[in-house]
Amino acid sequence: MGKALIIGAGGVSNVVVHKCCQNPDVFEEICLASRTKAKCDAIVASLPETKTKVTTAQVDADNTQEVVDLIRSFQPDIVINVALPYQDLTIMDACLETGVDYLDTANYEPPDVPKFEYKWQWAYREKFKKAGITALLGSGFDPGVTGVFSAYAQKHYFDEIHTIDILDANAGDHGYSFATNFNPEINIREITANGRYFKDGHWVETEPLEIKKVYDFPQIGEKDIYLLYHEELESLSQNIKGIKQIRFWMTFSQKYLTHLNVLQNVGMTSIEPIEFEGKQIAPIHFLKAVLPDPASLGPRTKGKTNIGCIFQGRKDGKPQTYYVYNICDHEEAYREVGSQAISYTTGVPAMIGAMLMLQGTWKKPGVYNVEEFDPDPFMDALNKHGLPWHESFEPTLLD
Amino acid sequence: MGKALIIGAGGVSNVVVHKCCQNPDVFEEICLASRTKAKCDAIVASLPETKTKVTTAQVDADNTQEVVDLIRSFQPDIVINVALPYQDLTIMDACLETGVDYLDTANYEPPDVPKFEYKWQWAYREKFKKAGITALLGSGFDPGVTGVFSAYAQKHYFDEIHTIDILDANAGDHGYSFATNFNPEINIREITANGRYFKDGHWVETEPLEIKKVYDFPQIGEKDIYLLYHEELESLSQNIKGIKQIRFWMTFSQKYLTHLNVLQNVGMTSIEPIEFEGKQIAPIHFLKAVLPDPASLGPRTKGKTNIGCIFQGRKDGKPQTYYVYNICDHEEAYREVGSQAISYTTGVPAMIGAMLMLQGTWKKPGVYNVEEFDPDPFMDALNKHGLPWHESFEPTLLD
Numbered sequence: 001m002g003k004a005l006i007i008g009a010g011g012v013s014n015v016v017v018h019k020c021c022q023n024p025d026v027f028e029e030i031c032l033a034s035r036t037k038a039k040c041d042a043i044v045a046s047l048p049e050t051k052t053k054v055t056t057a058q059v060d061a062d063n064t065q066e067v068v069d070l071i072r073s074f075q076p077d078i079v080i081n082v083a084l085p086y087q088d089l090t091i092m093d094a095c096l097e098t099g100v101d102y103l104d105t106a107n108y109e110p111p112d113v114p115k116f117e118y119k120w121q122w123a124y125r126e127k128f129k130k131a132g133i134t135a136l137l138g139s140g141f142d143p144g145v146t147g148v149f150s151a152y153a154q155k156h157y158f159d160e161i162h163t164i165d166i167l168d169a170n171a172g173d174h175g176y177s178f179a180t181n182f183n184p185e186i187n188i189r190e191i192t193a194n195g196r197y198f199k200d201g202h203w204v205e206t207e208p209l210e211i212k213k214v215y216d217f218p219q220i221g222e223k224d225i226y227l228l229y230h231e232e233l234e235s236l237s238q239n240i241k242g243i244k245q246i247r248f249w250m251t252f253s254q255k256y257l258t259h260l261n262v263l264q265n266v267g268m269t270s271i272e273p274i275e276f277e278g279k280q281i282a283p284i285h286f287l288k289a290v291l292p293d294p295a296s297l298g299p300r301t302k303g304k305t306n307i308g309c310i311f312q313g314r315k316d317g318k319p320q321t322y323y324v325y326n327i328c329d330h331e332e333a334y335r336e337v338g339s340q341a342i343s344y345t346t347g348v349p350a351m352i353g354a355m356l357m358l359q360g361t362w363k364k365p366g367v368y369n370v371e372e373f374d375p376d377p378f379m380d381a382l383n384k385h386g387l388p389w390h391e392s393f394e395p396t397l398l399d
Numbered sequence: 400m401g402k403a404l405i406i407g408a409g410g411v412s413n414v415v416v417h418k419c420c421q422n423p424d425v426f427e428e429i430c431l432a433s434r435t436k437a438k439c440d441a442i443v444a445s446l447p448e449t450k451t452k453v454t455t456a457q458v459d460a461d462n463t464q465e466v467v468d469l470i471r472s473f474q475p476d477i478v479i480n481v482a483l484p485y486q487d488l489t490i491m492d493a494c495l496e497t498g499v500d501y502l503d504t505a506n507y508e509p510p511d512v513p514k515f516e517y518k519w520q521w522a523y524r525e526k527f528k529k530a531g532i533t534a535l536l537g538s539g540f541d542p543g544v545t546g547v548f549s550a551y552a553q554k555h556y557f558d559e560i561h562t563i564d565i566l567d568a569n570a571g572d573h574g575y576s577f578a579t580n581f582n583p584e585i586n587i588r589e590i591t592a593n594g595r596y597f598k599d600g601h602w603v604e605t606e607p608l609e610i611k612k613v614y615d616f617p618q619i620g621e622k623d624i625y626l627l628y629h630e631e632l633e634s635l636s637q638n639i640k641g642i643k644q645i646r647f648w649m650t651f652s653q654k655y656l657t658h659l660n661v662l663q664n665v666g667m668t669s670i671e672p673i674e675f676e677g678k679q680i681a682p683i684h685f686l687k688a689v690l691p692d693p694a695s696l697g698p699r700t701k702g703k704t705n706i707g708c709i710f711q712g713r714k715d716g717k718p719q720t721y722y723v724y725n726i727c728d729h730e731e732a733y734r735e736v737g738s739q740a741i742s743y744t745t746g747v748p749a750m751i752g753a754m755l756m757l758q759g760t761w762k763k764p765g766v767y768n769v770e771e772f773d774p775d776p777f778m779d780a781l782n783k784h785g786l787p788w789h790e791s792f793e794p795t796l797l798d
Contacts, residue, residue: 266689268667279676287665
């Protein structure tokens with residue numbers, strides 16, 4: 001059916017490539033490109049036999065012209081951006097210049113002052129419309145499937161949605177006292193940033209991790225959840241008409257928070273170099289060298305993730321509640337594609353979004369978030385492609 | 400009255416030198432010696448005006464011959480050993496060879512397998528007796544004053560002491576989230592070693608920090624205390640006749656333990672070098688460089704220590720309880736001698752022990768622990784020289 005250029009060669013990319021190759025009728029040809037071609041080659045070498053034609057290429061995604069040149073040479077129907085969020089705009093520029101559809105999984109952040117905001121990418125709406133091409137933003141799990149869940153709830157079960165609680169639980173256990181899935185700086189930013197949620201038309205700020213609750217998750221059990229800001233709150237607050245409150249909750253174990261706090265207290269997470277035996281060393285770089293290699297976590301992580309949305313509102317004049325969620329098993333994901341659930345739950349929806357775009361099902365000129373399309377084909381695809389969902393009309397509610 | 404050779408130039412040595420110089424009638428002349436003479440000179444430079452004649456010297460205390468040579472040249476009446484515990488035996492050998500009295504504050508430990516045991520030093524009993532010289536072991540606070548307190552209780556208030564609880568509380572606050580007074584390796588050994596106490600003629604082992612209680616200390620308030628092994632338990636279990644139980648308790652705050660545990664969990668306290676940017680670096684060495692310099696803690700530590708002993712037994716056929724303790728203020732100690740209470744409470748009893756030996760009050764050929772001498776002159780001296788004690792006959796008891 002079509003050709004996809006996939007940019008980026010991390011854990012999510014590995015999942016996207018595996019899932020595309022499981023659907024060779026749609027993804028007849030893919031090119032996997034990143035700054036380090038060897039990483040692409042390693043992913044390709046790990047693939048089982050497939051009918052998809054797979055090639056790799058070197059590209060610096062910070063450089064629009066390099067991306068343009070690669071697009072012109074490979075001639076893809078879509079660019080799947082699973083590189084760094086800093087590179088969203090250069091890649092969108094390249095898509096505009098070459099007239100190719102665009103998809104990503106996380107919104108643009110300026111490299112210097114990280115801020116989760118769609119404004120930079122939403123500013124491309126008119127340009128994409130004029131160029132007659134589609135940009136699908138945030139087609140991962142959260143953002144991504146959480147938006148699809150919201151559109152699905154809206155379409156089938158509600159006249160009005162009043163509140164949405166997005167719950168992201170990771171009950172994975174890698175067996176180490178402490179390890180981070182990715183950059184500890186990002187982990188620390190997450191727990192030290194103010195919380196924020198949408199209520200009655202405006203945003204409410206909280207202290208970092210100020211609002212904590214306990215939620216009893218299906219198949220995972222009771223977990224501490226903390227209110228955080230997350231990027232889909234911005235688009236959902238605009239796209240779910242009449243919404244009164246949207247909150248995002250993430251699980252952190254007390255042990256995880258204690259470890260991160262102590263390391264921060266003693267200065268081990270600082271990026272300010274200290275003098276050590278005549279060398280300048282940033283403590284966080286030394287800490288990374290002491291902690292387990294994130295790449296080593298995949299094969300040893302057990303347990304499940306549970307990500308979903310709880311909706312409250314009205315249908316046919318009566319109160320209505322609805323909870324829809326996916327449970328993903330770290331070990332099963334690793335067995336299937338060689339990445340655990342964190343990457344799997346992001347990579348599969350990226351593949352599905354690209355599939356719907358290539359099939360013409362999700363296609364209209366402009367820049368869109370996932371909840372602006374018909375959710376039904378995406379919901380079907382989740383069940384078929386490894387992220388089956390469950391629903392309940394009587395969930396435990398958060399006050 | 401006499402001449403003292405003081406070996407070692409750390410925080411305790413600094414206190415000993417200051418206190419000797421406050422008593423020039425007893426300490427007419429002192430020589431301060433250590434591996435690094437500059438450290439001795441720095442201590443001497445910090446002294447207020449004194450009638451004591453003070454000199455410094457370089458000596459490697461691992462080398463008996465070097466100590467012998469220094470003793471022969473300085474001709475002291477006593478050697479005060481406040482160097483490392485690894486050096487007790489070489490210095491005792493030098494005292495034997497030159498016929499000079501010996502005093503220390505901590506028992507010998509073999510450098511490779513740290514073990515708190517008196518057996519190595521008690522093996523010198525006959526030799527010292529034959530040479531007609533005195534060795535006073537463990538004349539710090541604990542061991543040291545705790546032994547004097549025990550002898551004092553025995554002499555004045557009990558026919559039989561049944562139980563002793565030694566309580567060591569440090570309520571000092573240096574204002575940092577985490578810092579160690581000394582080598583973090585020693586801190587870690589302390590909290591990861593099995594606990595041990597004496598009961599009914601034998602030793603009972605516990606898991607590390609297994610036994611925790613809360614005690615409401617005079618002037619300090621409620622603190623978490625943990626049962627640890629401490630070296631004076633060995634000598635007191637032999638020297639306090641008829642004793643049924645002796646335990647040692649130390650305060651650790653939950654915050655301190657959490658920090659130390661996390662740092663240990665993530666591997667930051669390991670002495671095994673890791674490869675970092677082409678260099679082999681032991682994580683604990685990097686951690687030390689990140690943590691506040693222990694030397695910086697003195698001037699900023701506020702609060703008090705409270706160290707004492709609770710005795711239970713019988714007197715004149717009736718049950719008797721007795722609690723005797725000292726309270727030492729970190730800031731006052733620092734103002735007086737430029738070291739905070741941890742060093743002060745160890746250094747003052749070392750000076751007092753040496754004073755009693757020079758005066759001939761505590762003098763008999765052989766190797767002795769402090770509780771084997773008449774406690775009264777030592778108790779008087781504590782009140783005079785900065786460590787006044789308090790007593791109570793109705794203390795809160797530990798079950």
